[in-house]
Amino acid sequence: MTTPRPSTTLSADEARRIALRAQGLLGSPDRRAGVRGVLRHLGAVQLDTISVLARSHELVPYARLGAVGRKTVESAYWHPGGMAQPHAFEYWSHAACILPIEEWPHFAFRRRAYRDRPHWNHALPDGTYDQVIKQLRADGPLTATELGGAKKTSEWWDWSGTKVAVERALMYGEVVCVERRGWKRVYDLAERAIPPALLHDDLDDRECLRRLVRLAGEALGVGTRADIADYHRLRGDQVDAVLADSGLVPVTVEGWAKPAWADPAALETPPRGRHRTTLLSPFDSLIWERARTERIFGFSHRLEAYVPKPKRVHGYFAMPVLAGGRLVGRVDPAREGRTLVAKQVTLDGPKAVPAVARALLEAATWVDCTNVRVERVDAPDLRESLTRELARALD
Numbered sequence: 001m002t003t004p005r006p007s008t009t010l011s012a013d014e015a016r017r018i019a020l021r022a023q024g025l026l027g028s029p030d031r032r033a034g035v036r037g038v039l040r041h042l043g044a045v046q047l048d049t050i051s052v053l054a055r056s057h058e059l060v061p062y063a064r065l066g067a068v069g070r071k072t073v074e075s076a077y078w079h080p081g082g083m084a085q086p087h088a089f090e091y092w093s094h095a096a097c098i099l100p101i102e103e104w105p106h107f108a109f110r111r112r113a114y115r116d117r118p119h120w121n122h123a124l125p126d127g128t129y130d131q132v133i134k135q136l137r138a139d140g141p142l143t144a145t146e147l148g149g150a151k152k153t154s155e156w157w158d159w160s161g162t163k164v165a166v167e168r169a170l171m172y173g174e175v176v177c178v179e180r181r182g183w184k185r186v187y188d189l190a191e192r193a194i195p196p197a198l199l200h201d202d203l204d205d206r207e208c209l210r211r212l213v214r215l216a217g218e219a220l221g222v223g224t225r226a227d228i229a230d231y232h233r234l235r236g237d238q239v240d241a242v243l244a245d246s247g248l249v250p251v252t253v254e255g256w257a258k259p260a261w262a263d264p265a266a267l268e269t270p271p272r273g274r275h276r277t278t279l280l281s282p283f284d285s286l287i288w289e290r291a292r293t294e295r296i297f298g299f300s301h302r303l304e305a306y307v308p309k310p311k312r313v314h315g316y317f318a319m320p321v322l323a324g325g326r327l328v329g330r331v332d333p334a335r336e337g338r339t340l341v342a343k344q345v346t347l348d349g350p351k352a353v354p355a356v357a358r359a360l361l362e363a364a365t366w367v368d369c370t371n372v373r374v375e376r377v378d379a380p381d382l383r384e385s386l387t388r389e390l391a392r393a394l395d
Contacts, residue, residue, distance in 0.1 A: 006250040006259070008267060015222050015253045015260070016296050017271040020325050022221030022263065023286045024064040027273030035061045035068060035076035036087050043215045044097040044232065045077075046283040047090070049183065050305055052317045053333050053340070053367050057098055059281035063322070067366045078179040086193060090170075090177040090185070093232045094288060103215070104194055108201035109208040111173040122164040132165040133174065133189070141178050141188035150184075173201070209234065210242040217248040219285065222262040223292065230289045256295060279319040279331060279359050287320060287327075299327040315344040323355030331360065339371040340364040345386065346378045353382060357389035 010018070020026035023042065030037045038061045039045055048056045058073050077088045077098045088098045091107055099107070132147055144150035148162040159167070166187050169175035176193045177185040190199060203211075216231035217223065223231075228248075229239045248261040280287060282303040287293045294300050301320055304312040315332025322328075329352045332344040342360060347353060360372050372390050377383035 006252045008249070008262070009252045009254065010222065010260075010262075012253060012255040012296075014271075015256070017325060018221035018262070018266050019223075019286070019296055020221075020275070021271040021273070022219060022266055025276045025278075025286060025322060026271055026325060029065050031065060034065065035073050038064050039076065039088060039098060040100050041219070042285055043103070043219045044093045044099055044285065046094055046285070046288075047096045047098060048283050050317060053279070053319075053335065053363055055183075056281040056283040059279070059319075060284055062366060063276065063278045063280055063284060066362065074180070078177070086178075086195070089194070092171070094230070094285070095233070095283075101195070101198065103211075104198045105200060105203050106208045106211045108173075108203050109205040111171070111201060112205070114168075114171040122159055123161070124164050124168070125161040128161040129165040129168065132162060132169060136166075136175065136187060136189050140192075141186045143181060143184045143186055145184070147187070206242060209238050210246050213239055213242050213246040214248065217246065217261055218263045218265070220263075221266045222251060222253065222260055224256065224258040224260050226258070227289060227292050228261060230292075231285070275323065275325045277323040277355050277358050277362075278321075279333070279363050280322055280327075281319065282317065286322075293327075297327045301327075301330070314346055318344070318346070321352070321356050321359050323352070323359070328352040329356050331356065333363070335367065335369065336373075338369050339373050340367065340369040342372065342374045344376045344378070345374060345383075347382050347386070350382060350385065353385045353389055357386055357393065360390065361393050 017026060024038060045057050045060045050056070053059065054070070057077065058070060061068050061073060086101050088101055089104060090096065091099055092110065093099055135147055136142060144163045144166055147166060149160040150163045151160055166175060170177065170187065174190055175187050176190050178188045178193050179186045212232045212234065213228055216228045219231060220227055225236065225239055225243065229236055243261065247264070249264050251260050251262045253260045287301060290300070290302060299320065304314060304318060305316050314330050318330040318332045320327045320330055328348045330346040331342050334341040334343050340360065340363060345356065347356060364372050371394065374383060374387050374390070377386060
């Protein structure tokens with residue numbers, strides 16, 4: 001791929017602010033559009049099983065909109081009971097993600113790829129796939145358990161033939177998840193759940209990829225080729241094939257070692273407005289990619305939930321704290337009754353104390369906690385300042 005000569009040079013600070021605005025964390029949020037507006041704006045919201053304060057797909061709109069009810073979030077994503085106008089669907093994007101329903105046709109390239117080379121090496125007994133489809137047609141929507149069993153043993157990976165079949169059907173696009181019950185997927189036929197105008201695989205791979213590259217650029221504001229590829233987990237060669245005619249424009253960002261591309265609309269007006277102060281899910285799309293997070297914010301972060309406890313540095317589910325457009329610390333939270341517990345807090349100096357206290361207090365209110373308890377602060381001399389700030393606000 002021959003990269004055109006950039007016509008715009010951005011400072012590192014301008015790139016950071018463009019990224020924040022593109023992610024809905026700078027400027028006034030569109031509260032009228034609500035959770036669905038956040039989803040359309042981001043293009044993808046990652047799902048994960050971990051729930052500390054809340055699950056990650058709830059934390060993402062919370063970070064942008066503030067207190068938003070869990071029922072509001074669920075109804076924005078899923079369509080229980082065969083709701084006539086679904087707004088989203090689950091599929092494989094950056095990872096397992098909620099995606100705007102209008103993007104169903106643009107994931108045809110991935111559905112075709114899965115049909116050509118089925119994912120996972122689980123055995124699929126003869127006839128099981130057809131039986132699952134037949135059962136869903138007659139009795140759906142159903143969970144994997146209702147279809148005949150999700151697992152053969154207690155091991156999470158030891159799926160039954162029924163579970164393998166229905167997950168493959170989801171990957172192929174013949175089945176969709178229409179809601180979650182206790183975090184279990186509820187499956188139904190795509191022909192019943194996806195609007196007829198969208199239920200097709202007519203778009204060729206190039207058109208699908210061009211659309212997803214453009215969406216990634218818009219959601220990032222500005223990013224390198226690797227940033228753009230990572231957003232929907234595309235291969236580098238797939239990005240290269242369509243980047244030049246995606247509508248994104250080449251730019252130079254001071255301090256960035258690699259060429260960058262930007263959403264032209266993001267360059268039209270300087271990013272201004274109110275900064276959110278909030279706890280971020282480790283699965284938030286602002287900080288999905290570690291190299292990008294370090295490049296933009298000078299902040300190194302990784303999820304330690306799967307790191308052995310003795311080797312954790314910042315905690316099981318350490319949540320970065322965003323304030324003033326910077327990442328100023330981390331909080332590893334927990335809940336005990338109506339107390340939000342900050343098990344471990346990392347502060348980027350004394351100036352971070354008020355912002356971390358504010359983020360903790362807002363999060364506590366959101367999850368219906370009336371108290372905040374701080375257990376450990378990495379800089380012990382700042383612990384008293386933080387607890388004093390919290391006590392003042394709680395009085």
